[in-house]
Amino acid sequence: MSKPVVSGSTIIPSLRYRDAHAAIDWLCKAFGFQKHVVYDDENGGVAHAQLIYGSGMLMLGSVNDNAFGQRMVQPDEVGGRETQCACVIVKDCKAHYEQAKAAGAAIVDAYEEKDYGGAGYSCRDPEGHLWWFGSYDPWNEHSA
16 A cells, blocks of 8 residues: 655644734744744734644634634633644654743643654643644654
């Protein structure tokens, strides 16, 4: 069976933030995302934003009471629990961990070398969304 050719993400997480502009700045500073596009809404919030990291992408916007927004809750509304978590592959996991800690990420699982290869850690951003970062790349059979 041949591997599919991938040029960018085909599955893109989407998050909502109460202060989306502050979240975008923090995600860029703490996690190394880069702004791809940011579209403001009529209320000064974010209608839609795309942040990139390597060949991956994250979409986000301001918390909104529209039909789509009513299907989502913020972590603090459900005791900090999540039903999913964005997993991001990073080249230097230890350096990424230190950068996130320095920016104030709430560490959930400290940096750890994994038995299956690579290293990883998990943390929460300022609005409580859960993130996992690691150097294990499932696309690469010889991931370190």
